[in-house]
Amino acid sequence: MNNDNIISTDNLILDKDIPCVMDNKQVIENEDIDYMYLALKEAEKAYKKGEVPIGAIIVKDDKVIAKAYNLRQTTKNAVAHAEVLAIKKACKKLKTWHLVGCTLYVTLEPCPMCSGAIINSRIDRVVFGAFDNKAGCCGTLYNLPLDARFNHRPRQVVGGVLDKECGQMLTQFFKSIRNKK
Ligand SMILES: [Zn+2]
Numbered sequence: 001m002n003n004d005n006i007i008s009t010d011n012l013i014l015d016k017d018i019p020c021v022m023d024n025k026q027v028i029e030n031e032d033i034d035y036m037y038l039a040l041k042e043a044e045k046a047y048k049k050g051e052v053p054i055g056a057i058i059v060k061d062d063k064v065i066a067k068a069y070n071l072r073q074t075t076k077n078a079v080a081h082a083e084v085l086a087i088k089k090a091c092k093k094l095k096t097w098h099l100v101g102c103t104l105y106v107t108l109e110p111c112p113m114c115s116g117a118i119i120n121s122r123i124d125r126v127v128f129g130a131f132d133n134k135a136g137c138c139g140t141l142y143n144l145p146l147d148a149r150f151n152h153r154p155r156q157v158v159g160g161v162l163d164k165e166c167g168q169m170l171t172q173f174f175k176s177i178r179n180k181k
Pocket of ligand 1 (some may be wrong): 081082083110111112113114115
């Protein structure tokens, strides 16, 4: 494993205002914030349905080609995470499983399943919002997409873009659930 790619997330979590580029090869792109707002809008749709508010979009050549949000409860399907649903839509739209040149924006750090889907779909770049201490596999618990042992991987993973907004939506959601009980 190339340890240069494995970041210590302790520092990242303390320094949440600054988005973190996991591989240090490239800086945050300006449009990342705008696209993350779109992913947040998807998360809001999940919130309104009583789903854990996580949203994702996929962008290719400056065009949004897929939007999705977590639908695990509605569909009663364990794999209906925002990222997986967005990847399915993007594959359908581009008529290929091969999402080269695409960037995935997601409001929460991808879990192991979604990190696997990112690797398998050959997504080029991943930008996520809040870090996930419990299941994050793009730098927190593991850094699957940048593990050099995989044959194909995204060229860049960026975390912490609008992390406050993304995290707040989740906190608010869980708080509202607790209040209902
Ligand atoms: Zn996931």
